[in-house]
Amino acid sequence: MTRSTTSARPPGRPRSGVNAVVFAATLSTVNELGYAHATVDRIAAAAGVAKTTIYRRWPSKGALIVDCLLDAFGPLPLEGASRAAFMSSAIHWIAAKISEPGVGDAFAGVFSDAVSDPALREVLSTRLQDPYRLALQDALGEPENRVLFFIDVVVGTLLHRMGMTGEPMVDADVAALVEMVLPHFTDGPGPT
Template structure:
């Protein structure tokens, strides 16, 4: 919805590396000031970019943060060779991602904005969750509702810890969470 194709771009001033700069500034600002405190003015200032430039690329703050989150999470990490190994490494992967500065706070902020913005919930569901859900469904051979519950469990638990303490979950707890989830969803 926001990033336009870089190929066949008509003449004009280049996009340069603005997307990357704004993404980095967004995460940094959200990390330092929280989702609410990360105003568009501050993000623009942190990126060294005019606020109007940001609004030319993203229609709203929510859309910017959503794109930023998608960029920060990166591609689906599943290998697809071993069910147990896929889920285990996936849990550690998302735990590490959510622990990165700003990622957890951005995630939570999007949920809140999404309550009053169905379009944003659509982005969250289709562009953030669905890629991982589909990959997990294929890797595990489990029905959709079970994979959705698995995602709720893993991501929800990690985010709740972040929200309550402000700190990412320690490894020992991630391991315990992984044990519980594996026993329920993989060892069937």
């Protein structure tokens, strides 16, 4: 877990491999208590780790959540026989991810905090939004502002519904979202 590839190990006691344990504890705590009540103390207790250990590895609660989400989402699956099929699968993919226990609440929560926290906004953009935006641009050959617009539409709609109901969007509304977006991605073959 801790640097196994290049460069000799630095001096001192190596970090214990508890990142995965902390991520799991984070999602389960958020799933159980909601984002605001999932305090760093509780997450540390659930992971069987001292709070200071968490702050030694992540500079803030927001950064921890972002890394946790990065671990939970993984890479965007680049599949689809056509541009429309690709966008459809991508929308269903993120909707399914958001529906996983704890993921949706953590996702919505970190976006919430970012509204009033420019530093967190920067972390969120750089580590989460930018990679997926670039992957979409490469796969579809779309200009940046157009990709950003459709990310706003898809993610904004999913998050707003979750923010208002506390539950992820139902399949029928995800399908409606797909139907709304698809006409804008009809030309040319998909990235597969």
